[in-house]
Amino acid sequence: MLIRVPEHSERDLAIWAIRERADAVHAQRAKLRVLAREATSQIASFASGGPCYAGVSWGKDSTVLASLVVQLRRTTGVTIPLVWIVARPRENPHCALVRDAFLAGARGHPYEEIESWCEQTDAGWSAIGTLERGFARAVVNHGDRYVSGIRGDESAQRARRMARYGIATQRTCAPLGRWSAQDVWTYLYAHDLPVHPAYAMSMGGLLDRDRVRVATLGGRRGDGWGRATWEWHYYHRVLDAIGHRAGDDRPR
Numbered sequence: 001m002l003i004r005v006p007e008h009s010e011r012d013l014a015i016w017a018i019r020e021r022a023d024a025v026h027a028q029r030a031k032l033r034v035l036a037r038e039a040t041s042q043i044a045s046f047a048s049g050g051p052c053y054a055g056v057s058w059g060k061d062s063t064v065l066a067s068l069v070v071q072l073r074r075t076t077g078v079t080i081p082l083v084w085i086v087a088r089p090r091e092n093p094h095c096a097l098v099r100d101a102f103l104a105g106a107r108g109h110p111y112e113e114i115e116s117w118c119e120q121t122d123a124g125w126s127a128i129g130t131l132e133r134g135f136a137r138a139v140v141n142h143g144d145r146y147v148s149g150i151r152g153d154e155s156a157q158r159a160r161r162m163a164r165y166g167i168a169t170q171r172t173c174a175p176l177g178r179w180s181a182q183d184v185w186t187y188l189y190a191h192d193l194p195v196h197p198a199y200a201m202s203m204g205g206l207l208d209r210d211r212v213r214v215a216t217l218g219g220r221r222g223d224g225w226g227r228a229t230w231e232w233h234y235y236h237r238v239l240d241a242i243g244h245r246a247g248d249d250r251p252r
Contacts, residue, residue, distance in 0.1 A: 001188075003097050005197040007234045011204035019209060023182075023189035032186050039175035040068050043147055044078055046173035052145035053083045053138060058098040059196055059214040061149035061176055064187050068175065069147070070106045081110035081142060085134030088117045089242050090125055090216040092235070094197045101194035114138055118216075124243055127216045147173045153180060181210040201234045218242065 002016055026032070046052065054069045056062040066082055073079045084099065103111060116134030118125040138146070151174075152162035162177045176184070188195055199209045207230065217235050231239060 001101070001192050002195045002200055003094070003101065003197050004200075005094060005097075008197065008200055009204060012200050012202055015202050015205040016200040019185075020189060023185045026182060026186040027190040029186075032183065032190060035179060035183055036068065036187065039179075040072050040075075042167050042175040043068060043072055043080070043173060044076060046145075046147060046168050046175075047072075047078050047080055049170070050145060051143045052147060052173070053081045053142040054147040054149075055135075055138070056082050056084050056149070057214060058084065058095040058102070059149075060181075060184050060188060060199060061151060063098060063102060063193055063195075064184050065147065065149035065176060066102060066106070067187070067191055067193055070109050073109060079110060080147060081112060083111075083138050083142065083146075084113045085131055085138065086113055086115050087127055087130045087134070087216045088115050090118055090127055090130075090218055092196075092198065092214045092217055093238055095214060098194045098196050112138075112141065114141075124218065127218075130216075145171050147175065149176050150174050151176050151179050151181070151184070185209075198234070201230070203230065203233065 002020070004013070043054075054062075054065055056066050069080045069082065084095075103109070114134045114137050116130045116137070118127045118130045120126075150158050150161070152159045158177075162174065165172075167174055167177055187193075196214050198214050199212050201207075201212065202209060207226075212230075213227075217231055218239055
Protein backbone atom coordinates (compact mmCIF):
# COMPACT_ATOMS: atom_id res chain seq x y z
CA MET A 1 0.00 0.00 0.00
CA LEU A 2 2.03 2.91 -1.29
CA ILE A 3 1.38 6.10 0.64
CA ARG A 4 0.83 8.72 -2.03
CA VAL A 5 2.03 12.29 -1.53
CA PRO A 6 2.01 15.45 -3.66
CA GLU A 7 5.70 15.01 -4.46
CA HIS A 8 4.92 12.01 -6.66
CA SER A 9 4.65 12.71 -10.37
CA GLU A 10 2.18 10.89 -12.59
CA ARG A 11 5.12 9.10 -14.18
CA ASP A 12 6.41 8.03 -10.73
CA LEU A 13 3.05 6.48 -9.91
CA ALA A 14 2.76 4.78 -13.28
CA ILE A 15 6.18 3.17 -12.83
CA TRP A 16 5.23 2.13 -9.29
CA ALA A 17 2.08 0.41 -10.58
CA ILE A 18 4.18 -1.64 -13.00
CA ARG A 19 6.59 -2.68 -10.26
CA GLU A 20 3.75 -3.52 -7.91
CA ARG A 21 2.22 -5.87 -10.49
CA ALA A 22 5.44 -7.87 -10.36
CA ASP A 23 5.14 -7.99 -6.57
CA ALA A 24 1.65 -9.42 -6.95
CA VAL A 25 3.02 -12.26 -9.06
CA HIS A 26 5.74 -13.06 -6.54
CA ALA A 27 3.17 -13.03 -3.72
CA GLN A 28 1.57 -16.18 -5.15
CA ARG A 29 4.66 -18.25 -4.46
CA ALA A 30 5.18 -20.43 -1.40
CA LYS A 31 8.66 -18.99 -0.75
CA LEU A 32 7.25 -15.99 1.09
CA ARG A 33 5.40 -18.07 3.66
CA VAL A 34 8.53 -20.12 4.33
CA LEU A 35 10.67 -17.01 4.77
CA ALA A 36 8.17 -15.40 7.13
CA ARG A 37 7.83 -18.55 9.21
CA GLU A 38 11.60 -18.91 9.53
CA ALA A 39 12.09 -15.24 10.41
CA THR A 40 9.39 -15.33 13.09
CA SER A 41 10.97 -18.44 14.59
CA GLN A 42 14.38 -16.76 14.65
CA ILE A 43 12.96 -13.70 16.39
CA ALA A 44 11.21 -15.87 18.98
CA SER A 45 14.39 -17.82 19.64
CA PHE A 46 16.37 -14.63 20.14
CA ALA A 47 13.72 -13.16 22.45
CA SER A 48 13.88 -16.28 24.61
CA GLY A 49 17.41 -15.23 25.59
CA GLY A 50 16.22 -12.15 27.45
CA PRO A 51 14.70 -8.70 27.02
CA CYS A 52 15.22 -7.04 23.64
CA TYR A 53 13.72 -4.47 21.31
CA ALA A 54 13.23 -4.12 17.56
CA GLY A 55 14.70 -1.06 15.88
CA VAL A 56 12.57 0.52 13.15
CA SER A 57 13.07 3.41 10.74
CA TRP A 58 9.81 2.92 8.79
CA GLY A 59 11.68 2.04 5.64
CA LYS A 60 10.71 -1.09 3.73
CA ASP A 61 12.83 -3.56 5.71
CA SER A 62 11.95 -2.33 9.17
CA THR A 63 8.25 -2.20 8.31
CA VAL A 64 8.45 -5.90 7.44
CA LEU A 65 10.33 -6.51 10.68
CA ALA A 66 7.68 -4.63 12.65
CA SER A 67 4.98 -6.74 11.05
CA LEU A 68 6.74 -9.96 12.02
CA VAL A 69 7.20 -8.74 15.59
CA VAL A 70 3.53 -7.78 15.92
CA GLN A 71 2.45 -11.13 14.49
CA LEU A 72 4.69 -12.90 16.98
CA ARG A 73 2.95 -11.15 19.87
CA ARG A 74 -0.48 -11.99 18.49
CA THR A 75 0.27 -15.67 17.95
CA THR A 76 2.55 -16.50 20.89
CA GLY A 77 2.35 -13.63 23.37
CA VAL A 78 6.08 -12.90 22.97
CA THR A 79 6.26 -9.12 23.11
CA ILE A 80 9.14 -7.12 21.68
CA PRO A 81 8.82 -3.33 21.78
CA LEU A 82 9.35 -1.33 18.61
CA VAL A 83 11.77 1.61 18.90
CA TRP A 84 12.34 4.41 16.38
CA ILE A 85 15.36 6.68 16.83
CA VAL A 86 14.31 9.99 15.25
CA ALA A 87 17.19 12.20 14.09
CA ARG A 88 15.81 15.72 14.49
CA PRO A 89 15.48 17.87 12.47
CA ARG A 90 16.82 15.86 9.52
CA GLU A 91 14.45 12.91 9.62
CA ASN A 92 12.55 12.11 6.45
CA PRO A 93 9.10 13.63 7.19
CA HIS A 94 7.25 10.88 5.34
CA CYS A 95 8.43 8.26 7.83
CA ALA A 96 5.76 9.50 10.22
CA LEU A 97 3.09 8.69 7.65
CA VAL A 98 4.25 5.08 7.55
CA ARG A 99 4.40 4.96 11.34
CA ASP A 100 0.85 6.22 11.71
CA ALA A 101 -0.54 3.82 9.11
CA PHE A 102 1.25 0.84 10.61
CA LEU A 103 0.47 1.53 14.25
CA ALA A 104 -3.21 2.05 13.41
CA GLY A 105 -3.31 -1.68 12.67
CA ALA A 106 -1.08 -2.70 15.56
CA ARG A 107 -2.96 -1.13 18.43
CA GLY A 108 -1.63 -2.07 21.83
CA HIS A 109 1.84 -3.04 20.69
CA PRO A 110 4.60 -1.40 22.77
CA TYR A 111 6.22 1.40 20.81
CA GLU A 112 8.66 4.18 21.69
CA GLU A 113 10.16 7.08 19.81
CA ILE A 114 13.48 8.44 20.98
CA GLU A 115 14.31 11.90 19.68
CA SER A 116 17.99 12.51 19.13
CA TRP A 117 18.93 15.95 17.93
CA CYS A 118 21.63 16.58 15.38
CA GLU A 119 24.36 19.03 16.30
CA GLN A 120 24.00 22.49 14.83
CA THR A 121 27.24 23.75 13.29
CA ASP A 122 28.24 26.68 11.09
CA ALA A 123 27.59 24.41 8.07
CA GLY A 124 24.15 23.28 9.25
CA TRP A 125 22.79 20.30 11.18
CA SER A 126 25.40 17.55 11.48
CA ALA A 127 24.00 14.02 11.91
CA ILE A 128 27.34 12.56 13.00
CA GLY A 129 26.77 10.59 16.22
CA THR A 130 23.06 11.36 16.34
CA LEU A 131 21.83 7.78 15.95
CA GLU A 132 24.50 6.51 18.32
CA ARG A 133 23.23 8.85 21.03
CA GLY A 134 19.71 7.65 20.41
CA PHE A 135 20.66 3.99 20.61
CA ALA A 136 22.48 4.66 23.88
CA ARG A 137 19.16 5.84 25.32
CA ALA A 138 17.42 2.77 23.89
CA VAL A 139 19.89 0.59 25.79
CA VAL A 140 18.94 2.34 29.03
CA ASN A 141 15.23 1.82 28.36
CA HIS A 142 15.26 -1.66 26.83
CA GLY A 143 18.65 -3.29 27.29
CA ASP A 144 21.41 -3.85 24.76
CA ARG A 145 19.84 -6.75 22.83
CA TYR A 146 17.98 -5.80 19.67
CA VAL A 147 16.40 -7.14 16.52
CA SER A 148 17.34 -5.40 13.29
CA GLY A 149 15.91 -5.28 9.78
CA ILE A 150 19.30 -5.27 8.04
CA ARG A 151 19.79 -7.47 4.98
CA GLY A 152 23.04 -8.85 3.65
CA ASP A 153 22.47 -7.78 0.06
CA GLU A 154 22.20 -4.09 0.96
CA SER A 155 25.94 -3.48 1.25
CA ALA A 156 29.28 -5.25 1.37
CA GLN A 157 29.56 -4.44 5.07
CA ARG A 158 26.24 -6.10 5.85
CA ALA A 159 27.10 -9.07 3.67
CA ARG A 160 30.28 -9.53 5.70
CA ARG A 161 28.25 -9.26 8.91
CA MET A 162 25.95 -12.06 7.76
CA ALA A 163 28.86 -14.22 6.60
CA ARG A 164 30.70 -13.84 9.89
CA TYR A 165 27.90 -13.97 12.45
CA GLY A 166 24.87 -15.48 10.73
CA ILE A 167 21.34 -14.53 11.74
CA ALA A 168 21.94 -13.97 15.44
CA THR A 169 24.59 -13.33 18.06
CA GLN A 170 24.07 -12.92 21.78
CA ARG A 171 23.15 -9.24 21.32
CA THR A 172 21.77 -8.90 17.80
CA CYS A 173 19.31 -10.68 15.54
CA ALA A 174 18.90 -10.05 11.80
CA PRO A 175 15.98 -12.26 10.74
CA LEU A 176 15.80 -10.63 7.28
CA GLY A 177 19.53 -11.00 6.77
CA ARG A 178 19.23 -13.43 3.87
CA TRP A 179 16.10 -11.95 2.30
CA SER A 180 16.35 -10.27 -1.09
CA ALA A 181 14.85 -6.87 -1.81
CA GLN A 182 12.19 -8.61 -3.88
CA ASP A 183 11.28 -10.77 -0.87
CA VAL A 184 10.69 -7.58 1.10
CA TRP A 185 8.56 -5.94 -1.60
CA THR A 186 6.56 -9.14 -1.93
CA TYR A 187 5.89 -9.33 1.81
CA LEU A 188 4.79 -5.68 1.91
CA TYR A 189 2.38 -6.30 -0.96
CA ALA A 190 1.02 -9.60 0.35
CA HIS A 191 0.28 -8.14 3.78
CA ASP A 192 -0.99 -4.77 2.51
CA LEU A 193 1.53 -2.91 4.63
CA PRO A 194 2.18 0.83 4.28
CA VAL A 195 5.02 1.63 1.89
CA HIS A 196 7.10 4.77 2.32
CA PRO A 197 6.40 7.35 -0.42
CA ALA A 198 10.11 7.67 -1.19
CA TYR A 199 10.25 4.26 -2.87
CA ALA A 200 8.03 5.49 -5.69
CA MET A 201 10.11 8.66 -6.12
CA SER A 202 12.02 7.16 -9.01
CA MET A 203 12.61 10.30 -11.07
CA GLY A 204 10.07 8.91 -13.48
CA GLY A 205 11.58 5.43 -13.56
CA LEU A 206 15.26 6.39 -13.67
CA LEU A 207 16.01 5.06 -10.18
CA ASP A 208 15.83 1.51 -8.86
CA ARG A 209 13.55 1.47 -5.82
CA ASP A 210 15.92 -1.01 -4.16
CA ARG A 211 18.54 1.74 -3.87
CA VAL A 212 16.32 4.38 -2.27
CA ARG A 213 16.92 5.05 1.42
CA VAL A 214 14.64 6.83 3.88
CA ALA A 215 17.29 7.86 6.40
CA THR A 216 18.24 11.42 7.34
CA LEU A 217 18.02 14.05 4.64
CA GLY A 218 21.00 16.14 3.63
CA GLY A 219 24.68 15.43 4.05
CA ARG A 220 27.07 13.60 1.79
CA ARG A 221 25.96 9.98 2.26
CA GLY A 222 25.16 8.25 -1.01
CA ASP A 223 25.99 11.19 -3.27
CA GLY A 224 27.86 8.79 -5.57
CA TRP A 225 24.60 7.41 -7.01
CA GLY A 226 22.85 10.76 -7.14
CA ARG A 227 21.24 10.93 -3.71
CA ALA A 228 21.82 14.68 -3.39
CA THR A 229 20.07 15.33 -6.71
CA TRP A 230 17.20 13.03 -5.71
CA GLU A 231 16.78 14.75 -2.34
CA TRP A 232 16.70 18.22 -3.84
CA HIS A 233 14.18 17.09 -6.45
CA TYR A 234 11.70 15.64 -3.95
CA TYR A 235 12.59 17.18 -0.58
CA HIS A 236 14.00 20.62 -1.35
CA ARG A 237 11.40 22.31 0.86
CA VAL A 238 12.52 20.23 3.84
CA LEU A 239 16.18 20.90 3.12
CA ASP A 240 15.51 24.62 2.80
CA ALA A 241 13.60 24.59 6.08
CA ILE A 242 16.52 23.12 8.01
CA GLY A 243 19.02 25.40 6.31
CA HIS A 244 20.88 22.53 4.69
CA ARG A 245 24.00 23.18 2.64
CA ALA A 246 26.07 20.56 0.84
CA GLY A 247 28.70 19.00 3.06
CA ASP A 248 26.80 19.14 6.37
CA ASP A 249 28.20 15.75 7.35
CA ARG A 250 31.80 16.61 6.57
CA PRO A 251 33.91 15.73 9.65
CA ARG A 252 35.51 18.75 11.29
